[in-house]
Amino acid sequence: MSALDEATEAVYRYRRPDPWCWEVVVKAVCDRTHTSWDADHAVLQAGGAVAADADLIAGSLGHGSAYSDELLMLALAGMGDLRALPALQRRADANRLPSSRSHARILAALPAVELLPVVLPVLRQNPVQHYSCTALLELLALWGPASASAVSEVIRFLGTADTYDAMRVLGRIGPPAVATADRLAAYATGRGRGVGGSYPRRAAWAHWKVTGDPALALDVCGAAVRSGTASHGLPFLADLGPLAAVHTTPVRRLMESPGAWTRTYAAHAYWRITGDPEPAVPVLLAEVDPAWDGDPALPVREAVRILGEIGAPAVSGASLLRRILAQEERLSRPWRGVRILADQAYARTLTEALDRIERCRE
Structure with missing residues (x-):
């Protein structure tokens, strides 16, 4: 296995690969030397992980093909680096x-x-x-x-x-x-x-x-919850919060639904409507599987996000969230074209949830 292959495999597999791995991948993509699809798509997903190489990436823009320019442009954009803007303007002008x-x-x-x-x-x-x-x-x-x-x-x-x-x-x-x-x-x-x-x-x-008028939303989303199409109305009732108090009973009942997404959204809506976290926290914690591989059929990341919203009353789950965040390996279910992005988003959700839980306890 070449150094590039080894480095590419590492950045896809691990949340915290050895620094040399990103250096090798970025240099290969910028130089267009013996690169690969996997290396290219690792760089465009990298975000802040390649911040140390931002100058190299920016200096390589405009010196390769349209394909390589898009990769480097997205890498800069993912860091919030404004040097991506001229390339974005060129692509906009060309409808690309x-x-x-x-x-x-x-x-x-x-x-x-x-x-x-x-x-x-x-x-x-x-x-x-x-x-x-x-x-x-x-x-x-x-x-x-x-x-x-x-x-x-x-x-x-x-x-x-x-x-x-x-x-x-x-x-x-x-x-x-x-x-x-x-x-x-x-x-x-x-x-x-x-x-x-x-x-x-x-x-x-x-x-x-x-x-600013909630009447229509309460009527339409409440009717969805009562009719059995619950998962399509619950997130909106959660956003309405105490304004949706009239729908508390059916929402509470749906926390025992056989569907994981419905249970999760119902727990969120119940807490947002009533302000009572006690019934909601156990339902949400039950969905936080430490072995989750990124399967979108399971609402694990959403449950973590909501626990963070709840804050201090969710402290019983803090040790589990820390353990998941400390894991070395990334999520494995998403295909490689978005695997790093998906794992970064999950790690960010875990970090933000833990910060809120701890901050609210102080």
Whole structure:
């Protein structure tokens, strides 16, 4: 096995590989010497793990193929390094912005105020025809209120195959998107149908976020919980918190659901609605499997995130979370193209949860 192969294998397998491993991988990708698909995609996912090599990465931009430039651009963007912007502008001008959700999550590390001027002209093109729209809407949703200047562009996606994502963006933006209230209400009540369908729960939630009026969201999301489509309404009731007190009983009952995701979301909603963590914490801890390999069918990371939200009352789970965070090996279930990203996100969730639990105890 070559040094590059050994180093690449290590950065995919371990959360804290020997520093030389990242150095070897980055140098090979920048020099384009005997590199590989795995090495390339390790670098674009690396984020802060390759911060020491940021100057080398930035200096190599523009000296290779379009493919290698995209890798290096994403590596810089994942560090929040503004030297990625000229390459992003060139790709935007050529209608070649990254088109996957995972790439959008990397780009979200850049400040919205810097990247929005690059993104907005692309969003103004025909939303049905542009291949990167889903990724760009994901990016706007991750930025949340910082995407407020994009409202008029996002509105154009209502009635397309990206309707659901557009509603998510509008809800995340909040009051600056109030001009969309009537259209969101139409989707929430089944009157606004486009290529993407009505998506009533997401629309009702977004209507509340842009108007501040919870009535429609309480009605539509509460009806979903009572009807048996619980997992589609519970996260929105959790967001509503005490405003959803009328739905406490069915939410409490769903904490005993046979579905792991439903139990997790019900525990979250119950705690957010009532402020009582006692019934919720055991349900959430039961979902935190220390042997979890990243299987998306299990809500492990979400359960950890919610325990962090709960804070000090979840202290009984702190030792388990520390043990998981200390593990050497990364999650193994995600395919290599996103494995490092997925593991970094999980480690970040564990770290933030532990910080909140400990901080709230002080």
